[in-house]
Amino acid sequence: MQDGNTIEQTGMLRRLSPAHFRKLVGLCDHLRDIPARVAVSTAGEEIGVSLLLLDGLMGRHISDRDNRRRRLVALEVPGDFVDLHSMPLGRLDHDVTAMSDVRLAVFKHDVLKDLVRTDPEMAIALWGLTLVDAAIHRHWAYRVSAMRAMERLANFICEMEDRLALCGRADAESYALPLTQADLGDASGMTAVHVNRGLRDLREAGCCTISQGRVTIHNREKLQQIGYYQPDFLYLHDIPEGEDPAAPGRAIART
Amino acid sequence: MQDGNTIEQTGMLRRLSPAHFRKLVGLCDHLRDIPARVAVSTAGEEIGVSLLLLDGLMGRHISDRDNRRRRLVALEVPGDFVDLHSMPLGRLDHDVTAMSDVRLAVFKHDVLKDLVRTDPEMAIALWGLTLVDAAIHRHWAYRVSAMRAMERLANFICEMEDRLALCGRADAESYALPLTQADLGDASGMTAVHVNRGLRDLREAGCCTISQGRVTIHNREKLQQIGYYQPDFLYLHDIPEGEDPAAPGRAIART
DNA sequence: CGGAGCGTTGAGCAACGTCAAAAGACGTGG
DNA sequence: CCACGTCTTTTGACGTTGCTCAACGCTCCG
Structure with a gap:
């Protein structure tokens, strides 16, 4: 807290x-x-x-x-x-x-x-x-409607990283995400079992790991590519420049 | 027009x-x-x-x-x-x-x-x-994430009926919907081929038919039940009462 | 120590996508 | 008017994805 x-x-x-x-x-x-x-x-x-x-x-x-x-x-x-x-x-x-x-x-x-x-x-x-x-x-709506399981998870992980970084809750390669795999399934439109397999695939692809409520990103480019991630929908350009005091040293992707 | x-x-x-x-x-x-x-x-x-x-x-x-x-x-x-x-x-x-x-x-x-x-x-x-x-x-987002093909289609058809009735574009049991099955697939998160099969299922269940850009509803109750349709999200209660001049005789469901 | 919740994995199955083919609808130009 | 091409709908066969059910280990906590 x-x-x-x-x-x-x-x-x-x-x-x-x-x-x-x-x-x-x-x-x-x-x-x-x-x-x-x-x-x-x-x-x-x-x-x-x-x-x-x-x-x-x-x-x-x-x-x-x-x-x-x-x-x-x-x-x-x-x-x-x-x-x-x-x-x-x-x-x-x-x-x-x-x-x-x-x-x-x-x-x-x-x-x-x-x-x-x-x-x-x-x-x-x-x-x-x-x-x-x-x-x-x-x-x-687009993510759930247009993407496959692993892609949805990758995209979701990218979104949460950007949004948490924007409020100073992410460091360079990891952030806290206190959600169960069932929660991730609720958010991504799949069952907890399939979330588990999707996360294993992402892990084995060297993209990211989720463990004990923390996401660690090993290969951001690959993760974004798998998730077709483009953060335009966050309208980050409208946010004034300037270091977020709570987020030293973490730059927000600006496409 | x-x-x-x-x-x-x-x-x-x-x-x-x-x-x-x-x-x-x-x-x-x-x-x-x-x-x-x-x-x-x-x-x-x-x-x-x-x-x-x-x-x-x-x-x-x-x-x-x-x-x-x-x-x-x-x-x-x-x-x-x-x-x-x-x-x-x-x-x-x-x-x-x-x-x-x-x-x-x-x-x-x-x-x-x-x-x-x-x-x-x-x-x-x-x-x-x-x-x-x-x-x-x-x-x-909910529909595409929580429902199956036929359910999504049924739900979508119910939504469009309520919204088109609200603007006087629906009569008692049918309304114009100038969309191709590929469009319906884009909206419902499935392929055009599968839309076709889903619509056939709805037709054979006696719920509704879509033909030549017009939806005809044969059994609204069953359609709403298959689509788990609850129009709360439309906030219809906030709309003042009174006949829509363009929609004589078509009552809007108010749950 | 026992139970509950969570993560992990396997086996089998249902839903959905992909590919292909054919027929109908529709407008266009001859 | 017909011939033609294009778009749409429809159906079949087959492959893939993701769901269901089940089991087991782990951790946390009472």
């Missing part, structure tokens, strides 16, 4: 201007810690707050009505606004769950609504955050 | 208040007709206008760098703002193509930006449109 209680401008939050960021942070109602595997909200229920992820991983799941065939449709990293979209929408079409121990900054919808009503530039900036989110959704 | 040049408040546009709708329509720069299969914009290029679809179908495609493995990641129906998200983002991560002959209303980004800067409520309303869009993306 992160030290201290300050909210740092990292990850997706770097898309906001420093002034917008400070203004937003000032409106945080409180911080909240949630243990791994706990659901924060459920599809369909009324929601009154939005959550900014400060540390850990959160997931968004869709299931059928019997709670079978549960799938990850999004995975949030620190700096992501997990359910900002619940503010205009009021309720959600998916569940929100802590995938690891997480720390959250809680924002009341009333306060956020006041903010966007009085500060149109801020509204556009926050809107933009949800639009990058949508681009990531499209990427997930 | 639609008669006349008026822009009617139908489909997703019904989420806007009548006042917001009228204000928006007044800002339309011009109308534009585009023939089937023509690309309107390409991934990565700078975009200066957003397009509101008035009639026909438009698709959003992602491909890999060799233009192979092209997939549909979204399909727009009349009343949808095809690329409203290009206004805050500036460029897109996907192509935009006319799937049929289409009529579009063109809005300049400069004008839209002025609008959202001076009218926060309008900004929130337009933001909301892109959020429903994102919910549909999640649904597509």
